[in-house]
Amino acid sequence: MTLEVLPAETVVARGKRPPQGEPVVDRALALLAAFDDKHLRLSLSDLARRSGMPVSTARRLAVRFVAWGALEKDESGLYSVGLRLWQVASLAERGLSLRDEAPPFLDDLHAVTHHHVQLAVLDHTDALVLDRRLGDVELPAISYRIGGRIPLVASAAGVVLLAHSPAEFQDQVLSGPFRWPLHECPRPAAKDVRAQLAGVRRTGLAMLSRPTAPIASVAAPVRDQQGSVVAAISVVVPAGSIELYRFEPALRATARAVSRAMGAPMAVGATAPW
């Protein structure tokens, strides 16, 4: 998979006319980027404003999108993302087998922990939640949504994904102003994160628990047929409420089970990176 760190404005893709390329295509994509989990339905003027284009352009594009099914328009004239787009997007090859294979094992992990369980993959400079099970306790500062994004450095799942990504990608992430939403805690230095990543690769487990953070999490890697890390499974709990080590065996077993279902070559014995 090509790992590219796009500049933030490309990932956000909103509000600016791209300087080159196929402006119509970029505008069309900007129209899609106008939606987020706080903006599921948009009026034409909001759609135009949030995608940074004149209302007339937004209307012209939206008509084509509605005809195809990429957008839907309700009786009151509000636009939302269309189910046809969801159907095409469900073909996303990366994640397809994970979304097929992981659910029963996520159910099991959730059934024995009663805590928040996440399955996440790397997508640009975030971890993307492919699936999740809700814990009994509501947690602050966490994306509950399937399709939600979580920061790479400030979540155990993200740290697992970063630890197993190419060195150049790690350099790009750590040399930039990486996302750090734990305002209560000081942003860690790049060299401390690097040491942490090395530990994750060695132990096969990431644990994130900071004295003043509201949540703590532990994550383990999921591997594919080639033995490459393609996802992370994490258990997220309210900080200080519980020893993360309690979940280690169940989490490792779940990550192994999903890896096996993905066709990963399974290592045996204590020295294995599982």
Add this chain to the structure above:
Amino acid sequence: MTLEVLPAETVVARGKRPPQGEPVVDRALALLAAFDDKHLRLSLSDLARRSGMPVSTARRLAVRFVAWGALEKDESGLYSVGLRLWQVASLAERGLSLRDEAPPFLDDLHAVTHHHVQLAVLDHTDALVLDRRLGDVELPAISYRIGGRIPLVASAAGVVLLAHSPAEFQDQVLSGPFRWPLHECPRPAAKDVRAQLAGVRRTGLAMLSRPTAPIASVAAPVRDQQGSVVAAISVVVPAGSIELYRFEPALRATARAVSRAMGAPMAVGATAPW
């Protein structure tokens, strides 16, 4: 929700340059429509051929799509649908609360029936599978995939959705050559389908079981806050193996549970349309 019966070539959106509108946008959408569950990864030339455009055009569009994340390109140069598109599409408002609320109840129905369970919504002239649980027995002629499409008239879930759709939409579907994949069985006459739809509205249940068809299915409607039918839940079994009536109470209870979770006004008593 706007229900439009688009001409087949618009829905398939492949191989033809649209006669008007924003040709670039329509081409961009045609690029996405080149993917289906038999074609998860495409070379540039296949992408161009399946979307009906010159290779040079396909390459130019694909570059923009990859930069945004709507497509991904692997080491061998094959394109697949990108996770960024999946993330945006996960915001599809229609289906979002269903995908959030239904899973535990689908688990329950699956746990007590051990058969194939589907949650489907109307999308153009098909039913679209939003979620499903696999039965113990593999079934022929059924879309197992989340995001797969099933025909309206030849599936119990589709019949429920059609029965509760506007009369003009039913007319459009039944006056055309509606999809009928049960090659072993004669295609039913429109007036027989209409009688069946009236029965479904009266009883709140659709049962499809034809002597020579390989599968049989039973479905019940799911309603939203307005009391409108927004989805159908079905149990699909190998034909002749089992009495569909056995599943009726569990299926009705599940459809009620999901409807309640969706905020539907719950009717009580035997005369209710549940």
